[in-house]
Amino acid sequence: MSGVETAVHLAVILLVPPLLLGVIQRTKARVAGRRGAPLLQPYYDLVKLARKDVVLSRTTTWVFVAGPAVGVATAVLASLLVPFGERVAPLSFAGDLVLFAYLFGLGRFFTVAAALDTGSSFEGMGGAREVTFSALAEPALFLALLVLVTLHGNLSLSGVLGEDTGARWVTAVAPVALASMSLFVVLLAENSRIPFDDPTTHLELTMIHEVMVLDHSGPLLGAVLWGAAQKLFVQSALLARILVPLPDGPAPLRWACFLAAVLALGVVIGMVEATMARLRLRQVPMLLIAASLLSAFGIVLLVR
């Protein structure tokens, strides 16, 4: 992987994620019959937040500031393990899928700790929900990745996403489809989308992710939104690389194809959000366990 490719990769992960949010919001609005905010609205929001001042709670410590910052840092680092428009990611080694999952774990640890740092019972409640659901999402994510690992006999993300995903769609349709469904559920759960959580809800008692960041303001809130968008983008990229094989061709074609696939996935997420209601909280664990089971079936199909 050359320096130029890494630079392009970094530029994409730093700049493109808010566009994915914009696409999701625009899709939701269109399906609901509204015109919707401009596609670039998330960028305007981030710029606005970056220029504001910070107000902190008297209760908070350094952990409160570390939460959003670690969120951004871990999402960017995790993105380096996923190949975007190339065959091989900037950082790739046997077992990097463990690092991929655990980096998001680190981000979550600090997000929840920052929520508890305010001493607010609302934010504690959000944190409790976040860790409960993510503890169940973790096995689902690992099992889905294991389907790909078993299929390719390779232990790195670049190895399972880089080479011949298209061919695998032909030879092993059922396992790959099961793993993709499972990953899609994990993607929605980890990023607090409908049906797990409603990013636009306005009642503290029903929130998960939004309630954890109630007290963040100004650039800190901007960092939270930016990090969340990056996380959504990285996990969508993972799924997009499985669903849409990369064409052979010059770099601009590959990158365009990759970005189109991710934004198309954004449209799908928007459609899901527009057409579904959120689940009752006590049903969420069942859906996550079902996602694990889907992948487990995929592995059973592969192991002989």
Added chain:
Amino acid sequence: MSVVLALVAVALAGASGLPGLVLPRDDAAADRSAALLLGLAALCGAAATALVAVAGAEQTLALPWRVLGERIEVGLDGLSAFFLLPTLGIASVASLYAVAYWPARSHVRSARRLRLAFGLIAGGAGLVVIARHAFAFLAGWEIMALAAFFSITAEDERDVVRRAGFIYLACTRASTLALFGAFAALHSVDAGFALRARPALDLDTSRALFGLAFVGFALKAGAMPLHLWLPGAHATAPTHVSAVLSGMLLKIGIYGIVRFASLLPPLAVSDGVFVLVLGMASAVLGVAFALGQHELKRLLAYHSVENIGIILMGVGLALLGRTLGHPEVEQLGLAGALLHVWNHALFKALLFLGAGSVIRQSASGEIDRLGGLARRLPLTALAFGLGAVAICGLPPLNGFVSELLVYLGLLRASLLTGGALGLLAVSGVAALALVGGLAAACFVKAFGVVFLGEPRTAAAAGAREAPPVMLVAMALLALACGVLGVAPQLAVPCLEAAIRSFDPGLAPRLRDAAPFGSISIAAAGLLVSVVAMAAWARWRRLRYAPRTVTWDCGYAAPSPRMQYTSSSFAAGLVGLFRWALRPQLEAPHFGAGPFPLPAGLHTELPDPVLDRLTLPAARWLVHASTWFRWVQRGRVHSYVFYILVAILVGFLAARGGLG
């Protein structure tokens, strides 16, 4: 040279309580001399380990006299050296901590006894690790086990302490019994007490031997159904003793399992599967029970059960890999297990020392009575937070590296074996992922409720930072966690030496099998971003940002008691594991009338093995054997008569056997 250094280290550690016996009872010099001797012992142990790992100076040494006609040998090979270092290192750091935590001046009654027993734990454990003969092994084992009993019961005026001490004593006796049985069986096979490899044993004999020894060692290590002594002992012992129990005593059980397996020829596939499944059960249930605990040290104790489970998963993989002839699985599993031994020793000791600092400064270990301590004990909070990130296996700290090795072993096993074993390895990956998620939930709860938010009691509100000596001890452990996380290559020589002595036929190439370089790059990336974030916060002058109240929906009188508690935080996950945990809930009754009466809510998580199985069984046994009391006349001459009869019967039986 190396084995002499190890012997000196063991002797220094064992003797570290002796100066205190001649000094006045309340003299602080006794504490300092114990810490100094243990520190010297740790340095000697480190030098010996370095000699073995880097220069390959493996040695055995025969004692110049015979015991009961046996030639006693001690020796230092890679495996011994690997366990000697944390044994002495953790003990020395904990004794440094004890200088301020358990000073002679304020514990006149127990300090002298505790200091002596504390040194003997380390000395006994050191002897176990370097023993090459069953006598030396069992002697060290008994010294360690009994010294641990006297350390756990330092505050024997408290009822709970005596209870936990007796349960520990019963368990350690049972474990010793199993080990006596294992060594006697070994002797009956080839008339040898020496701990040397027996490649010619047939499969059934070695499986029986391993099974017997495994029971004894797993009781000490605290694997899930045999963990019954562990939570009580860890929760009631003085905190620096808890750190040593968790950081090192449990690991001696692991050492025993690994050492015993290395003496025997490869076992059956089902043995490896058994150890792996036991490890998975231990890990998942250990962390699930930890989630429901209300007391900080008890929570940490259940996490020891979880981590022993992760270590056993690695050991099971190593056994499987050896039997099936998959050297890569074998070395990854063993390396993961062994590195996790080091890592768990470091971060669990760190967490216990942090918890001790919280308990000492705010006079409570009840999680729901604390809060807001990060503003009052900032350095303790930082140390505990680092330990929490490390124990969750999160990068960039050391826990991640060893868990990654176990993951890699499982993944390789699933690719290499296929079929039922492959599916077992896959479920191992899923279990480890679940454990990771649950551990993060549990530690974000413990860290958040204890250190963040507002203090829930006046004692917590008035807490001050711990004394410098305690902070130095914690800083040493935290530093080690960071170094092993960023540069795990440093441990590779020790790991490879240990793997070679486990299976001499294996030429370990860990640098090829595990991505240490990439781990360093990722960890360095995280560290760089931490520095960048701190610089940004300074540039934005966040410290001087305007301060106001936490958003409270406009409620006029928020109180600290309205914060989310640890019980409510964990309620969702405890509910999901209700089938295993069976929490007991005393729901509040508000009365039937129009005006609700004062009411309380109480939840408890009784241990299934201890409170639901062992204690009722023991009560039944006591009740059932009352008829046997008639031999207990309380007259000495009848007891002498019993002894005579027993000797005669034994003698006749032996003669009959000969004839």
